[in-house]
Amino acid sequence: MSTLRLVHLFPDLLNLYGDYANLLVLQRELTAMGAEVEIVPFTGEEDFDFSETSLVYAGPGTERRIGYALERLEPFREKLSSAREEGVFFLFCGSGAELPAQKIILPNGESIQGLGLAPYNIRRTEKRQTGDCLMVSGLSEKLVVGFLNKSGSMEGVPQPFFRMRLGEGGIIDEKGQPTKTEGYADQSFLATYCIGPLLSKNPWLRKLVASKLFDRAFPGKTPLVVPQDVSETAYQITADSLSRRLGT
Amino acid sequence: MKKQLAILACKAASLVGRWLGKGSSMPGKVALKICPDILARLSLPENVVAVTGSNGKTTTVELLVAALEKNGKTVCWNKEGANQIEGVATMLLRYADLRGRVRCDMVVMESDEQYARHTFAFLKPSLFAVLNLYRDQMTRNGHPEYIYDRIAEAISPEMDLFLNADDPLTACLSSLGRNTTWFGVAEGVLEEEKGVYDDGKYCPCCGGEMEYAYRQFATFGNFACQHCDYERDKPDFEAVSYDEESGNFTVSGRAEATLHTGLKTPYSLYNMLAAFSLAVMLGVDPHGAAQALSSHRLKSGRAQRWNVGGKDIMLLTSKHENSVSYDRSLSLAAKRGGKVLVMVDAISRKYFTGETSWLWDINFNKLNVPEVEHIVLAGQYACDLAERFSFTDIPQEKISLMRDLDRLPELFDDRADQPLTVVTCFSDRDKFIRRLPAEAQREEIA
Numbered sequence: 001m002s003t004l005r006l007v008h009l010f011p012d013l014l015n016l017y018g019d020y021a022n023l024l025v026l027q028r029e030l031t032a033m034g035a036e037v038e039i040v041p042f043t044g045e046e047d048f049d050f051s052e053t054s055l056v057y058a059g060p061g062t063e064r065r066i067g068y069a070l071e072r073l074e075p076f077r078e079k080l081s082s083a084r085e086e087g088v089f090f091l092f093c094g095s096g097a098e099l100p101a102q103k104i105i106l107p108n109g110e111s112i113q114g115l116g117l118a119p120y121n122i123r124r125t126e127k128r129q130t131g132d133c134l135m136v137s138g139l140s141e142k143l144v145v146g147f148l149n150k151s152g153s154m155e156g157v158p159q160p161f162f163r164m165r166l167g168e169g170g171i172i173d174e175k176g177q178p179t180k181t182e183g184y185a186d187q188s189f190l191a192t193y194c195i196g197p198l199l200s201k202n203p204w205l206r207k208l209v210a211s212k213l214f215d216r217a218f219p220g221k222t223p224l225v226v227p228q229d230v231s232e233t234a235y236q237i238t239a240d241s242l243s244r245r246l247g248t
Numbered sequence: 249m250k251k252q253l254a255i256l257a258c259k260a261a262s263l264v265g266r267w268l269g270k271g272s273s274m275p276g277k278v279a280l281k282i283c284p285d286i287l288a289r290l291s292l293p294e295n296v297v298a299v300t301g302s303n304g305k306t307t308t309v310e311l312l313v314a315a316l317e318k319n320g321k322t323v324c325w326n327k328e329g330a331n332q333i334e335g336v337a338t339m340l341l342r343y344a345d346l347r348g349r350v351r352c353d354m355v356v357m358e359s360d361e362q363y364a365r366h367t368f369a370f371l372k373p374s375l376f377a378v379l380n381l382y383r384d385q386m387t388r389n390g391h392p393e394y395i396y397d398r399i400a401e402a403i404s405p406e407m408d409l410f411l412n413a414d415d416p417l418t419a420c421l422s423s424l425g426r427n428t429t430w431f432g433v434a435e436g437v438l439e440e441e442k443g444v445y446d447d448g449k450y451c452p453c454c455g456g457e458m459e460y461a462y463r464q465f466a467t468f469g470n471f472a473c474q475h476c477d478y479e480r481d482k483p484d485f486e487a488v489s490y491d492e493e494s495g496n497f498t499v500s501g502r503a504e505a506t507l508h509t510g511l512k513t514p515y516s517l518y519n520m521l522a523a524f525s526l527a528v529m530l531g532v533d534p535h536g537a538a539q540a541l542s543s544h545r546l547k548s549g550r551a552q553r554w555n556v557g558g559k560d561i562m563l564l565t566s567k568h569e570n571s572v573s574y575d576r577s578l579s580l581a582a583k584r585g586g587k588v589l590v591m592v593d594a595i596s597r598k599y600f601t602g603e604t605s606w607l608w609d610i611n612f613n614k615l616n617v618p619e620v621e622h623i624v625l626a627g628q629y630a631c632d633l634a635e636r637f638s639f640t641d642i643p644q645e646k647i648s649l650m651r652d653l654d655r656l657p658e659l660f661d662d663r664a665d666q667p668l669t670v671v672t673c674f675s676d677r678d679k680f681i682r683r684l685p686a687e688a689q690r691e692e693i694a
């Protein structure tokens with residue numbers, strides 16, 4: 001692989017909270033590390049090849065638009081599954097995290113099938129949940145800052161990725177109660193209900209995803225050292241302010 | 249008996265309230281306590297108009313009431329905004345006689361998009377105007393389709409609708425009411441404004457690809473779905489030409505008139521067109537409506553201007569988390585050139601908040617013109633702004649950071665011939681205004 005290919009699923013349909021920025025900051029990071037990177041939009045092209053890909057990404061859309069995206073992704077179910085098995089990295093943000101679920105259970109009890117790339121189900125509600133998040137993961141002592149704005153929750157997540165310090169989180173238990181956990185991840189997969197440019201807001205998480213992509217594409221190659229940028233200060237300001245709220 | 253008592257109590261409470269200078273919905277609360285079904289016992293005028301939308305409802309109501317009152321109509325309306333039953337009761341009982349007749353020609357109320365369905369349970373409008381639906385403070389309001397669903401719940405089949413023909417999502421509501429009267433803007437009247445995202449790309453009815461013969465801004469334009477048969481309806485009231493220089497625009501269709509707007513923005517055009525159309529529908533003569541609207545000075549100015557030792561300073565207040573309004577301010581700032589100050593210090597009252605995703609919905613590239621010499625990013629979120637700006641084409645040497653707002657006075661000491669345009673939101677603008685030097689002269693905006 002000479003060029004890292006970042007595939008953006010339906011960039012015009014799933015674009016509710018400026019989430020396209022996640023790909024821009026990843027591209028910049030990887031370029032600074034010494035890789036050649038291209039962002040490729042996917043809008044349902046029949047012969048699209050997901051295996052020649054480093055990352056498959058989807059951001060949030062409205063509830064209807066998540067439905068349209070799932071309809072359009074139906075013919076690509078197999079291709080996506082095998083890409084997942086081959087180790088292609090998947091990143092889903094905001095309600096985009098509903099796409100890889102087993103199924104989405106609607107408020108009226110009906111359910112629609114998800115892509116089945118992740119073990120959890122989604123339960124939609126009429127009510128929206130919004131709020132600041134401050135989270136920790138098992139990967140770093142660094143805090144993750146985020147924001148939720150959603151009307152669905154994950155259930156049946158075997159290993160939540162984040163534990164909440166502040167905010168409810170997006171995972172509920174069998175009784176529908178919030179569990180103060182959020183997101184699902186394994187080696188090459190990350191899905192979280194957090195909206196917006198998460199990888200811009202959390203530079204360390206961006207660096208983590210970037211190095212995973214780099215290592216898979218260029219085994220044995222050492223990346224260039226990326227200098228700090230203004231996003232580090234922005235992160236610190238938000239993390240500190242949210243942390244102060246914990247004390248009060 | 250109970251009814252009379254309630255009306256009297258409400259009037260007495262209004263007097264007391266005015267005397268104490270507080271509580272807009274307290275009198276209604278008192279009346280409802282005495283007579284819980286008081287609203288059902290009132291006899292209302294034939295026309296009850298409710299106005300809602302993501303943007304411009306307060307302005308449109310203010311304009312509409314001005315057009316009606318200046319043309320001799322008595323209007324019962326909610327100056328303070330009344331979405332709860334207590335507020336509506338206060339509003340109506342102020343005009344009620346002891347027999348429960350609301351003595352006015354019509355009722356006009358501004359309705360919150362989320363609350364309309366609750367408000368209409370006790371006061372159903374005969375005419376429901378929906379001005380527009382687009383991304384606006386999504387942390388507070390939810391996304392436009394969510395708002396659509398809440399408004400749809402408020403509409404009943406016997407209700408007449410007044411809808412924006414150019415906005416595909418708003419226009420979808422038409423099937424839910426009785427008759428729809430459309431307002432819209434014709435091709436070529438406004439320059440197309442390109443944003444960062446395009447919510448008009450897909451049909452709100454079927455999700456199919458949408459095509460536009462032309463666009464005004466955001467999702468507004470002459471649309472047609474390529475998949476189902478959904479397309480723009482011909483407006484009953486249409487703005488057909490707009491003169492940038494004079495700020496005059498002409499309306500044709502069900503009424504012909506020329507109107508003048510002091511603020512030369514698509515918003516003021518749509519708001520005035522809506523107010524004009526509604527006034528005509530409510531029986532005002534088009535000429536009289538146009539005159540009243542053209543001479544009306546809006547109370548809440550978004551733009552303010554000062555002169556500091558010859559330096560021209562303009563403050564443009566936009567709503568945060570509303571990229572459409574923000575983009576408009578940036579266009580104006582780019583046109584003025586010189587120095588531009590973008591200030592993001594607080595985001596919302598409810599949350600802290602770390603939610604700066606809306607910055608990525610704003611087309612800051614509009615400032616990438618030679619006339620803009622320097623850009624200062626200020627406030628608590630200056631670094632988030634800087635990160636966002638690093639993904640524009642604006643040369644980085646034109647940009648500087650000012651996290652500490654106490655340094656703002658530095659901006660007034662530099663070149664007097666260089667205009668300064670400040671782009672900020674309602675919650676931050678006073679932080680700028682109070683740091684203006686004492687000699688700053690407030691100037692009128694024509």
Ligand SMILES: [Zn+2]
Nearest residue numbers: 451454473476
């Ligand atoms: Zn359609």
